[in-house]
Amino acid sequence: MAFVTSVFVFSALAGLVVYLHTFARSRSFLRIDSYSFPNASMLVGFGAALLVAVTLLGIPSLLSPLASSVVRSPLVVVALCALVGACAVFIFVRYAPRNFPAHKMVEISARAILFLSSTVAVATTIAIVVSLLFETLRFLEDVPLFDFLFGLHWSPQTALFEDEVGSSGAFGAVPVILGTLLITFIAIAVAVPIGLFAAIYLSEFAKSSTRSIVKPLLEILSGIPTVVYGFFAALVLAPTIRVFGEAIGLQVASESALAAGLVMGVMLIPFISSLSDDALKAVPRDLRDASLALGATQGETIAKVVLPAAFPGVLAGVLLAFSRAIGETMIVVMAAGLAAKLTFNPLAAPTTITVQIVTLLVGDQEFDSSKTLSAFALGMLLFCITLIINASALFATRRYGARYE
Amino acid sequence: MKYSDISNRRVDQRLKRRQRAERRYRLYGQVAITLALLFLLMFFASIITRAVPAFYYHRVNLTLELSPKVFAGRQGEPLPRKITERQAKSLMEDAIALELGALAQRERLRRALIAPLAALELKQLLEKEAEVRHRLGDRLLLPFVLNSAGENCIRNACANSAEVDDFGLSEGQRQALSILHKRGLITRHFNLVFFTHSDSRSSESAGILGALLGSFWALLIAFLLAFPLGLFTAIHLQEFAPRNRLTYLIEVAIYNLAAVPSIVFGLLGLAIFLNWWHLPRSAPLVGGMVLALMTLPTIVVASRNALAAVAGGIRSAGLALGASRVQVVFHHVLPSAMPGILTGTIIGMAQALGETAPLLMIGMVAFIAQAPLSPLEPATALPVQIFIWADHPDPAFSSRSAAAILVMLVFLIVMNSLAVILRRSFERSG
Numbered sequence: 001m002a003f004v005t006s007v008f009v010f011s012a013l014a015g016l017v018v019y020l021h022t023f024a025r026s027r028s029f030l031r032i033d034s035y036s037f038p039n040a041s042m043l044v045g046f047g048a049a050l051l052v053a054v055t056l057l058g059i060p061s062l063l064s065p066l067a068s069s070v071v072r073s074p075l076v077v078v079a080l081c082a083l084v085g086a087c088a089v090f091i092f093v094r095y096a097p098r099n100f101p102a103h104k105m106v107e108i109s110a111r112a113i114l115f116l117s118s119t120v121a122v123a124t125t126i127a128i129v130v131s132l133l134f135e136t137l138r139f140l141e142d143v144p145l146f147d148f149l150f151g152l153h154w155s156p157q158t159a160l161f162e163d164e165v166g167s168s169g170a171f172g173a174v175p176v177i178l179g180t181l182l183i184t185f186i187a188i189a190v191a192v193p194i195g196l197f198a199a200i201y202l203s204e205f206a207k208s209s210t211r212s213i214v215k216p217l218l219e220i221l222s223g224i225p226t227v228v229y230g231f232f233a234a235l236v237l238a239p240t241i242r243v244f245g246e247a248i249g250l251q252v253a254s255e256s257a258l259a260a261g262l263v264m265g266v267m268l269i270p271f272i273s274s275l276s277d278d279a280l281k282a283v284p285r286d287l288r289d290a291s292l293a294l295g296a297t298q299g300e301t302i303a304k305v306v307l308p309a310a311f312p313g314v315l316a317g318v319l320l321a322f323s324r325a326i327g328e329t330m331i332v333v334m335a336a337g338l339a340a341k342l343t344f345n346p347l348a349a350p351t352t353i354t355v356q357i358v359t360l361l362v363g364d365q366e367f368d369s370s371k372t373l374s375a376f377a378l379g380m381l382l383f384c385i386t387l388i389i390n391a392s393a394l395f396a397t398r399r400y401g402a403r404y405e
Numbered sequence: 406m407k408y409s410d411i412s413n414r415r416v417d418q419r420l421k422r423r424q425r426a427e428r429r430y431r432l433y434g435q436v437a438i439t440l441a442l443l444f445l446l447m448f449f450a451s452i453i454t455r456a457v458p459a460f461y462y463h464r465v466n467l468t469l470e471l472s473p474k475v476f477a478g479r480q481g482e483p484l485p486r487k488i489t490e491r492q493a494k495s496l497m498e499d500a501i502a503l504e505l506g507a508l509a510q511r512e513r514l515r516r517a518l519i520a521p522l523a524a525l526e527l528k529q530l531l532e533k534e535a536e537v538r539h540r541l542g543d544r545l546l547l548p549f550v551l552n553s554a555g556e557n558c559i560r561n562a563c564a565n566s567a568e569v570d571d572f573g574l575s576e577g578q579r580q581a582l583s584i585l586h587k588r589g590l591i592t593r594h595f596n597l598v599f600f601t602h603s604d605s606r607s608s609e610s611a612g613i614l615g616a617l618l619g620s621f622w623a624l625l626i627a628f629l630l631a632f633p634l635g636l637f638t639a640i641h642l643q644e645f646a647p648r649n650r651l652t653y654l655i656e657v658a659i660y661n662l663a664a665v666p667s668i669v670f671g672l673l674g675l676a677i678f679l680n681w682w683h684l685p686r687s688a689p690l691v692g693g694m695v696l697a698l699m700t701l702p703t704i705v706v707a708s709r710n711a712l713a714a715v716a717g718g719i720r721s722a723g724l725a726l727g728a729s730r731v732q733v734v735f736h737h738v739l740p741s742a743m744p745g746i747l748t749g750t751i752i753g754m755a756q757a758l759g760e761t762a763p764l765l766m767i768g769m770v771a772f773i774a775q776a777p778l779s780p781l782e783p784a785t786a787l788p789v790q791i792f793i794w795a796d797h798p799d800p801a802f803s804s805r806s807a808a809a810i811l812v813m814l815v816f817l818i819v820m821n822s823l824a825v826i827l828r829r830s831f832e833r834s835g
Contacts, residue, residue, distance in 0.1 A: 111641075132673075198441060228810050
């Protein structure tokens with residue numbers, strides 16, 4: 001079985017090579033050539049592409065037990081229709097009458113393809129909203145909206161046994177939201193001062209040699225995947241905090257909000273510093289020069305002139321960081337708690353919206369219980385919160401930001 | 406005179422205060438940067454120190470007697486072509502007894518010290534070497550993989566007998582191991598298994614091959630979908646789109662997608678790709694589709710910037726020579742914007758490589774011991790494997806998790822430096 005599959009993979013790769021080769025021979029990759037459109041090399045290339053598609057998707061799936069689920073998929077039907085349609089177009093163009101306006105057809109179809117591709121982003125946005133809304137409405141049939149938004153008790157896991165007392169579970173999102181806010185505030189409290197002061201220092205005080213070294217180093221922080229931050233928070237920082245806390249006689253949970261929040265704050269430092277840097281750079285030179293000419297020191301210029309002028313941009317950066325912290329998943333899944341508790345203690349183990357979504361949907365596959373549907377409701381909540389924050393960040397820059405341009 | 410003295414002193418004092426404030430201001434900036442860099446240092450130091458143990462392991466070198474008793478044959482007969490795992494195990498038990506003297510509990514000792522993998526390896530080795538014609542009664546010096554308890558004991562020097570329980574070894578087993586260690590029979594090797602095996606229940610045979618392949622398939626699908634879609638969207642918006650509501654809607658949708666939390670994309674994949682389109686769960690195909698939607702905004706924005714940077718004269722010149730607008734874009738504008746577009750695409754793919762949360766939603770988080778040979782087979786991805794192993798109570802697994810992080814960081818560094826090189830060469834030629 002493995003042998004057969006690998007044979008198909010190799011033949012698919014060979015097909016890809018043939019495909020690229022024919023394209024390379026038709027002068028240049030990604031060019032629609034010279035409008036003698038249905039030339040032989042294009043047809044060969046198309047056939048090879050078809051071969052690649054079939055080997056990559058079709059044949060291994062026919063050999064595996066997954067075949068039935070793939071064949072049933074509407075996506076396959078759509079893809080097959082598209083392939084058949086494309087074949088029909090090619091055959092038509094091949095045997096088209098001599099006065100057929102291929103030139104115009106290529107122009108129109110190329111633009112149509114470009115336009116259709118650009119609607120995918122809109123379709124994705126609509127799909128997100130519709131899928132979340134659909135499942136959320138199903139959830140709200142069981143749990144009233146008021147109870148969900150203002151309930152003080154969250155324990156969906158009790159819905160495991162149907163006959164048990166309290167099998168409906170409790171779906172009050174307040175403790176989950178508070179946990180999210182607690183961790184987010186810790187993160188912002190770490191990231192904003194460090195990120196802002198780093199940006200001020202780098203853009204106003206530092207020599208360009210220092211800047212050229214430090215800036216890329218800070219950008220490394222933004223390139224590190226969040227699962228790596230999660231690893232660090234859960235396996236390095238959390239135990240350390242626990243040991244320290246116990247040394248001075250504090251009760252520290254092993255999955256404390258502090259560890260998750262601190263590490264998330266570090267993750268946001270480059271985000272805030274680069275956005276603040278942009279905002280500071282956008283302040284015109286004249287303002288700085290005027291302030292310095294009046295005898296203000298550099299620090300006073302920054303505090304009293306540059307920062308107020310750059311404030312909308314900085315605020316937008318902080319808001320974007322905030323929304324990113326709320327939606328951040330891996331750090332809290334690995335380093336924050338699972339049980340929802342109504343607490344503001346940074347040494348306790350509160351849970352977050354994203355942690356609940358992950359724990360509710362990983363493993364369990366009943367898609368009609370309130371338990372799994374509540375994950376979609378939380379997702380909808382998350383989507384709305386981040387959307388509002390992002391919109392207000394955009395508003396901050398649009399409304400107050402463009403004054404100096 | 407007196408008045409000006411006082412005022413001078415006041416001015417001096419105030420100036421000093423202001424200069425102190427100025428220095429303090431600088432200090433804050435320096436402290437902030439130092440803190441961030443210190444964290445970076447601590448971060449890499451702790452991950453590397455945790456990862457190092459995963460890159461080596463120990464083998465115990467035992468003299469193996471192909472005793473006729475085990476194969477029910479006579480001295481000097483050739484070794485049978487087929488060997489059962491049971492026979493391999495008793496050969497190993499005899500070898501332990503040979504080294505440590507006749508032991509009553511040699512089977513338990515083998516189980517405690519030597520990995521289950523070793524018996525299978527020995528069986529395959531002896532069967533493969535059939536042409537060497539080993540004969541019954543021959544003695545061979547062969548290395549065997551220690552199991553995780555033995556491995557832990559060796560790594561911690563087997564010194565503290567109070568901690569014996571931590572390793573799951575009895576006092577006698579610990580002593581046996583330290584005797585072997587003192588005799589120099591335990592050697593350290595590079596852990597190649599980590600790169601050639603997939604996930605496993607036992608730490609010594611767990612590797613990242615399956616996760617790497619899963620990530621490869623997912624990224625391939627993501628690239629095949631996101632690159633043309635992103636490129637075409639950017640061309641449409643930058644070169645053809647009229648200024649109207651629909652164009653504005655598309656732009657807003659793209660900027661919105663860039664800010665949507667990644668887990669919401671996972672929910673989308675779960676609701677649409679799995680529950681509605683019935684695509685296979687845990688498959689890199691679905692993972693790639695979700696990642697493609699996530700990287701779409703990155704590619705679109707980078708491509709638009711690259712297209713906008715192409716000098717307008719090229720377009721006018723092309724149109725003046727009678728080329729159609731599509732021809733101008735595809736023959737002239739696109740080739741000169743290609744380096745910038747590819748840079749953006751590589752950066753988007755690097756982001757997709759590290760993305761974990763949406764893959765959890767579509768079920769790419771499972772114990773999968775087989776490497777996926779097509780994008781339809783169930784698989785995990787590299788970051789998901791890191792997540793799975795980091796949660797494991799056995800420290801050998803969390804060390805493998807750190808090692809997998811290093812592998813992923815190497816891939817990210819390669820991809821990002823490729824993007825930087827591309828951008829540099831583009832800037833030079835442009």
